[in-house]
Every structure is written in C-alpha cells, then in structure tokens.
Amino acid sequence: MSEQIYVGVDIGGTAIKVGICNQNGELLHTYEGPTENDKGTEVILHNIATYAKRIVEQSHFEWEQVGGVGVGIAGFLDIPNGIVKFSANLALRDVRLKDYLEEQLGTTVRINNDANVAALGEAWAGAGKGVDHCVCYTLGTGVGGGIIINGKIYEGFNGMAGELGHMQIVPDLEAIQCGCGKMGCLETVSSATGIIRMAKDAVERGDRTSLSLVENIMAKEVIDAAKAGDEVASRIVNRAAYYLGKSMASVAVVLNPQRFIVGGGVSKAGEFLFDQIRQEFRKYTPDRASENVEIVAATLGNDAGIVGAAGLILRS
Structure with missing residues (x-):
C-alpha cells in the first residue's frame, strides 16, 4: 500500500499556506498563494481548493494517497459541522467550508481554530512531540x-x-x-x-x-x-x-x-x-x-x- 499523506491549509488574510505531511507529522512540501480576500467569498473558497490540489500535483505523490485535508482559520467556527460563522479578517460568514471542500476535493475535510491548530502542530511534531x-x-x-x-x-x-x-x-x-x-x-x-x-x-x-x-x-x-x-x-x-x-x-x-x-x-x-x-x-x-x-x-x-x-x- 502506498504511503498516505495529509494536506494542511493555513488561511490568512493575505496568503493561504498549504503543506503536505506524512503520518509522523513531517512537513514534506509547502506551497503559498494569495488569499485574494478583496475578491470575495467565492474566490477565497476556489483558491483554497486550488492550492490544496496544486501542492499534490507539484509533489511526487498522487491524490489517491491523500488521507484528508485539514484547515486552520481564525474566527468563530461551528467546528463539528465545519462552518465558518464569522472571520474578522476574511470575507467568510456562515460558510459551509467543510462541505464545499469535501465536494471539490473528494476527501475528508476537518476545520478548526488557527490557535488550536498551531497547538496541535507543536504537540504532534514540535516542542510537544511525545x-x-x-x-x-x-x-x-x-x-x-x-x-x-x-x-x-x-x-x-x-x-x-x-x-x-x-x-x-x-x-x-x-x-x-x-x-x-x-x-x-x-x-x-x-x-x-x-x-x-x-x-x-x-x-x-x-x-x-x-x-x-x-x-x-x-x-x-x-x-x-x-x-x-x-x-x-x-x-x-x-x-x-x-x-x-x-x-x-x-x-x-x-x-x-x-x-x-x-x-x-x-x-x-x-x-x-x-x-x-x-x-x-x-x-x-x-x-x-x-x-x-x-x-x-x-x-x-x-x-x-x-x-x-x-x-x-x-x-x-
């Protein structure tokens, strides 16, 4: 069975950063593209999906190896349902981000608060490893x-x-x-x-x-x-x-x-x-x-x- 990989997306007001990690939390590839927040919700959503696909295309992995996509975003979230209720720095309000990305990417998607996500990163592969x-x-x-x-x-x-x-x-x-x-x-x-x-x-x-x-x-x-x-x-x-x-x-x-x-x-x-x-x-x-x-x-x-x-x- 081929190695499974996981895509992480960090959404900022100016840039969207995307990375591929293996099951040990090692960061294998990164990509960064503009958020284009001024162009509105649809463009932001399109960019998230596009960058997630692009980083896999630019790597030596195949999309079939992607075990899921996780997204970190600042704002008030309905985490279980994957809804961005409000984000102060982004044109996202009452957006069903999880549903949209799962439809576009054909894989499991989870979202969470940016601070929680950063904490998980440190716990998984940084200063909190083990x-x-x-x-x-x-x-x-x-x-x-x-x-x-x-x-x-x-x-x-x-x-x-x-x-x-x-x-x-x-x-x-x-x-x-x-x-x-x-x-x-x-x-x-x-x-x-x-x-x-x-x-x-x-x-x-x-x-x-x-x-x-x-x-x-x-x-x-x-x-x-x-x-x-x-x-x-x-x-x-x-x-x-x-x-x-x-x-x-x-x-x-x-x-x-x-x-x-x-x-x-x-x-x-x-x-x-x-x-x-x-x-x-x-x-x-x-x-x-x-x-x-x-x-x-x-x-x-x-x-x-x-x-x-x-x-x-x-x-x-």
Whole structure:
C-alpha cells in the first residue's frame, strides 16, 4: 500500500499556506498563494481548493494517497459541522467550508481554530512531540492558546476552550479594557500589543528610559532594552512574565499539563523571558501540580499552523 499523506491549509488574510505531511507529522512540501480576500467569498473558497490540489500535483505523490485535508482559520467556527460563522479578517460568514471542500476535493475535510491548530502542530511534531498533555500559548498581537489532552485538541462544548488570552487575571485597580470588551485580560499585559502599550505609557509619563529615544516602539525594542538593563523596560517585561506565569499556575491546577509551550513573536526573547515565567509559575503553583512540568519555546515557527491542520485528520 502506498504511503498516505495529509494536506494542511493555513488561511490568512493575505496568503493561504498549504503543506503536505506524512503520518509522523513531517512537513514534506509547502506551497503559498494569495488569499485574494478583496475578491470575495467565492474566490477565497476556489483558491483554497486550488492550492490544496496544486501542492499534490507539484509533489511526487498522487491524490489517491491523500488521507484528508485539514484547515486552520481564525474566527468563530461551528467546528463539528465545519462552518465558518464569522472571520474578522476574511470575507467568510456562515460558510459551509467543510462541505464545499469535501465536494471539490473528494476527501475528508476537518476545520478548526488557527490557535488550536498551531497547538496541535507543536504537540504532534514540535516542542510537544511525545507529550500527551500540553498547553500552548502564542504571544503575538494578542495571546492565543490551545489545549491538547491525550494528544488531541480540547475544544470545549462550543469551541471556546483555550482562549488563554482572555483569562481575567489583572487586578481591577490595574486592569484596562481588552479588545474582547472585558477588563483585565492576560492579553492586555502579556501580548506584543500590551508590552508596546505599557512602554508608550511610560514614555508619555516621562519615565526615565532609553525607550523615549525610540521613534516607533515595538515589543522587540522593549525586550532588548530590558536585557540591556533599562529599569522601565525591565519592569514591563517582568509584568508580562509575572501574569503569564500566574496564568499558567491557574491552568496547571485545572488541566495538569506536562508541558507548556510558548510561541509567537514575544517568545523570541528567549530564556531572558522564560526564566521569569518559570519563576512565577513555581511560586504560584502547588508543588504536586508543578512537579516535572516544563515551560519551553515552540519550535515549528510559522509552519505550526500547516502541520497542525494536517494533523486534524489523524488527531481530532
């Protein structure tokens, strides 16, 4: 019997990335094409199907070897029925994506939230490989998350499990409103956006910091300044790490994962950030719940979404 392969699709507002994985989660081929979001729903759907076919055509595999196609997409989804209810960055609303692709491609299709899919990618073939229970944080514009239990994505009853960035963890007196409308979410302090906001606030207050000399403050500049010993930047990074570690302590006593995996742009701060997160985690977690629990960096980078999407066929 010929080797079976799995196609993963990562849909973004600008580009659609497609990959072929084998049954071990190894990424064998990739392809990327424009989403063409401005041309509307029908064009987006056509492009997804076309790129999925094209990557197989450009490989040495045959379509008959495809065991299924998985799709990762940001938005509100009806996962069991494969419906995109709403996606903020895409012209997709109440679209039966699973049914459309199964008709066009003639194979099994599964869809899931992009953060869940990235978590599955790391669990299957990245920093969580060989671990059955892990929780993933993605520190980017916001704070995304994904929960893997017994090697599979845990979605909750309506797909909202793993929204780690919206844990309301910042005390009322320090809290600001999150984009979700609630106050004090983790995302407001531990995302790249939160770090930038705190840095700009410090500059506007007139705090003595090298960041006042930076024209366009980004999270990297804040982290670099903290590494160089800037006290204001250090306080900001400490605060981000403090709430990340404290949130993990809460997750640990509910889910008891073996490993926390942290990815996204902010995670590139490396051990400078991770050491602080681990310290706070140990401080707030009961010994038994923290025993042998690891906090590590994600390893798949931008490929996590493709790999995890392909993994939906085998591990969901």
